[in-house]
Amino acid sequence: MKNTSTWWFKIPLVFFLIFGLTELVVDSGDIPAFIKFPMVQIFLVFVLFLLIVIAIITRAIENVMYQTLSKEAQERYLAAKNKSLHWKWGEEAYEKMLGSKPLEKEGEIILDHDYDGIRELDNNLPPWWVYLFYASIVFAVVYLVRFEIYNDYNQDQEYEQEVAAAQLEIEEYKKTAKGLVDANTVELLTDAGDLKAGQTIFESNCVACHMADGGGGIGPNLTDQNWILGGGIKNVFHTISEGGRDGKGMIAWKQSLKPAEIAQVASYVLSFQGTTPANPKAPDGDLWVDPDAPAQAVPAIESSTEQEVDSTSVTMN
Numbered sequence: 001m002k003n004t005s006t007w008w009f010k011i012p013l014v015f016f017l018i019f020g021l022t023e024l025v026v027d028s029g030d031i032p033a034f035i036k037f038p039m040v041q042i043f044l045v046f047v048l049f050l051l052i053v054i055a056i057i058t059r060a061i062e063n064v065m066y067q068t069l070s071k072e073a074q075e076r077y078l079a080a081k082n083k084s085l086h087w088k089w090g091e092e093a094y095e096k097m098l099g100s101k102p103l104e105k106e107g108e109i110i111l112d113h114d115y116d117g118i119r120e121l122d123n124n125l126p127p128w129w130v131y132l133f134y135a136s137i138v139f140a141v142v143y144l145v146r147f148e149i150y151n152d153y154n155q156d157q158e159y160e161q162e163v164a165a166a167q168l169e170i171e172e173y174k175k176t177a178k179g180l181v182d183a184n185t186v187e188l189l190t191d192a193g194d195l196k197a198g199q200t201i202f203e204s205n206c207v208a209c210h211m212a213d214g215g216g217g218i219g220p221n222l223t224d225q226n227w228i229l230g231g232g233i234k235n236v237f238h239t240i241s242e243g244g245r246d247g248k249g250m251i252a253w254k255q256s257l258k259p260a261e262i263a264q265v266a267s268y269v270l271s272f273q274g275t276t277p278a279n280p281k282a283p284d285g286d287l288w289v290d291p292d293a294p295a296q297a298v299p300a301i302e303s304s305t306e307q308e309v310d311s312t313s314v315t316m317n
Contacts, residue, residue, distance in 0.1 A: 007055045011048075018047050097128045181259045183238040189267035198268030201261055206269075209250070214269070215277025219250065220284040222272045228285035232292075236266040 022040060026033035036039045043055045086132060100123055101109055113120040153161075174180050189195065203212060209219030220228060228249075229239045240262050243252035253262065 007059070011051045011055060014051055015044075015048050019044060078285050097126065098122050099126045146210035179258065181237075181263050181302035183234050183241065186233055186237045186263050186266070188233040188270065189263060194264045195268050195271060197261070198264035198266070200270050201257065201265040205253070205256075206265070211279075212275065213273065213277040215279055216281030216284075221268055221277070221281040223275050223277050223280060224283045225273070225287050226285045227288040231270075232290055233263075233266055233270060233290035235288075236269055239260055240266055240269075 019034075022044065023033050026037065026040060028036040033045060047069065066074060101121075106121060109122040109123050111120045143241055147154070174185055189198070202210075206219075209217055211217050214222035216222065220226075225231070227235070229235060229244065239250065240257075241252065241259075242255040244250035257265070
């Protein structure tokens with residue numbers, strides 16, 4: 001039996017309908033449900049498999065029933081099955097929007113122009129084209145009144161607004177994008193995973209000069225409060241990224257390490273502060289005080305007024 005079923009259309013249609021309903025019902029926030037929840041993926045695969053199985057079983061039952069029919073009934077069944085589905089209202093709407101004359105009525109609009117057997121028809125403009133033309137006129141009038149008479153926002157203002165909005169989005173993205181961190185935006189990392197990654201980088205690249213406990217060797221001691229190029233996460237990040245003093249300082253690690261890795265190792269370096277290394281090197285550089293640290297309140301000195309008391313009191317009797 002000739003297969004004229006529309007399984008290739010019905011199965012994707014039903015599947016995407018179920019897919020849309022699943023996304024609508026399952027609350028997954030900004031992430032699609034089939035990505036956030038693996039069980040949704042399993043469910044959708046099962047649904048697709050089930051639809052295919054149902055189509056195969058339905059087709060098999062149809063073939064079995066077809067074989068039981070007589071020859072005349074088979075012909076009638078095929079004729080009914082192969083008959084195309086017509087939407088009368090759709091065809092009428094299409095003809096109205098097209099605005100053309102049927103082939104048998106073209107004689108009514110044929111013109112006298114004749115060039116080598118080619119003749120011209122006097123068709124009207126398609127109604128859909130005319131409606132769009134009218135709509136463009138209405139749009140132009142509204143646009144003219146809004147922007148030229150009432151002086152709504154212009155292109156320069158719209159551009160500035162879009163740039164400002166995009167800049168805010170970029171700043172928000174930079175706050176959570178570790179790969180875009182720099183010396184101005186870096187923050188001290190305290191997560192155990194970040195510190196562990198920083199330790200791995202430190203032990204792979206820095207122990208030769210600073211020792212494993214940060215006590216210093218060729219490089220300065222990292223456990224005291226003295227810093228050659230400034231302490232704090234921003235200064236340490238900049239020093240690791242750009243290198244130390246010319247000719248006698250540390251090399252620039254920005255060619256070897258990513259910004260996120262520099263932030264991790266800088267945070268790990270600062271974790272040495274206040275520890276006691278086995279063989280600490282003498283302090284190098286100047287004592288560094290964080291300028292952003294809150295000022296400590298100085299306790300007020302209580303002044304007591306001493307009253308002199310004459311030890312000799314004269315009592316007048």
